[in-house]
Amino acid sequence: MHRTIKRAIIIGNGFAGAENQCYGLIRALGLSHRHSFYRVRRPKNGINKWLNWLPVSIHQKLDRLRLKLFDPQSIVSEQSGILEADAELIAANARETFEKDGPVLVVASGRDTISVASSIKRLAPDHVFTIQIQHPRSHLSRFDLVISPLHDYYPQTPEGKKQIPWFLHGWITPRQPPRRNVVLTLGALHQVDSDALRCAASAWHAELASLCKPVLVVNIGGPIRHCRYGADLARQLAASLRSVLPTCGSIRISFSRRTPQQVSEILVREFHNHPRVYIWDGQDPNPHMGHLAWADAFVITADSVSMLSEACSTGKPVYVIGAERCTWKFAYFQKCLQERGMVRPFTGDENIAETWTYPPLQDTTEAAEHVIRALAKRGWNLQP
Numbered sequence: 001m002h003r004t005i006k007r008a009i010i011i012g013n014g015f016a017g018a019e020n021q022c023y024g025l026i027r028a029l030g031l032s033h034r035h036s037f038y039r040v041r042r043p044k045n046g047i048n049k050w051l052n053w054l055p056v057s058i059h060q061k062l063d064r065l066r067l068k069l070f071d072p073q074s075i076v077s078e079q080s081g082i083l084e085a086d087a088e089l090i091a092a093n094a095r096e097t098f099e100k101d102g103p104v105l106v107v108a109s110g111r112d113t114i115s116v117a118s119s120i121k122r123l124a125p126d127h128v129f130t131i132q133i134q135h136p137r138s139h140l141s142r143f144d145l146v147i148s149p150l151h152d153y154y155p156q157t158p159e160g161k162k163q164i165p166w167f168l169h170g171w172i173t174p175r176q177p178p179r180r181n182v183v184l185t186l187g188a189l190h191q192v193d194s195d196a197l198r199c200a201a202s203a204w205h206a207e208l209a210s211l212c213k214p215v216l217v218v219n220i221g222g223p224i225r226h227c228r229y230g231a232d233l234a235r236q237l238a239a240s241l242r243s244v245l246p247t248c249g250s251i252r253i254s255f256s257r258r259t260p261q262q263v264s265e266i267l268v269r270e271f272h273n274h275p276r277v278y279i280w281d282g283q284d285p286n287p288h289m290g291h292l293a294w295a296d297a298f299v300i301t302a303d304s305v306s307m308l309s310e311a312c313s314t315g316k317p318v319y320v321i322g323a324e325r326c327t328w329k330f331a332y333f334q335k336c337l338q339e340r341g342m343v344r345p346f347t348g349d350e351n352i353a354e355t356w357t358y359p360p361l362q363d364t365t366e367a368a369e370h371v372i373r374a375l376a377k378r379g380w381n382l383q384p
Contacts, residue, residue: 013110021189028368038085091123109133118142154329185363187309204290212249214296221304222258234266240348315360319346
């Protein structure tokens, strides 16, 4: 029977990068104003940081027991306005409202959401269409569609296989090439599209339009397991920015929540009094979208797949610092971007006034098109 999808559910995991991918896909599908948001909450703080290896459901039960025994008052204080992702309740609601409101599109991202999203699919298989963003590692048939970055399949490449000790071959995932229900992207999904950039350009016109050109935006993330850095990279970045300053009209620097204090302090100390350098202080409003709209070029640390994906969607020059420090699949991601001409290493020898172009990264739009085709095969469509 032909059905129309008029609503969506996002299952988040509390991490901005993962949840932003869900919102990006929902936006590209035209369901931004017709969705509900739920979150899988993994306990944090104290001993919980050592228990992240546990399945989230077991981790939650252990934490509730701990709180009940030792700190019962905090059980109430930890509640928030965001709904807890309960697979049974979500599936039941999808079944009960199916005849009136049609099927539900369920979009989840991140390891902790896998069990919830797959359970919703199992409990209401004829009433939902489930999409898991980021590779779930195993049993891909639990979902209608899996949207995975290409670098998650690095263990399947010849160079990836060489890096895996023979006795670990059976443990490193994914162990098989992409299935038919897998959509591969180069980077991360996001909410940056032409409409969003147009709105941001208008919203930030008063502050950014008058800046001296070219405007160089510097986005700094933070070290991760396979891309480690600290004060040494900050000093390298500061020296390189000093070198390119004569070719810039303005420099705008932003830090993320993951940026180590030692990194931010070095750059603030170096540039806080420079008349052509602005450093965002972390207070609202966040200029990120304005920077994407008004920048002429970007410098981005290699650790952030999300920030690189967003910048590469603009078609503007993107320089990367720290790519040589990346290992495993993150090094492969950097290699893929460079091979497609989307990024170049930031050395300090660049003339920022000299531009270069490439086909913008269109992962989010292309993923949405795959979703629409997959829905059509099931006899479903999206409400225009």
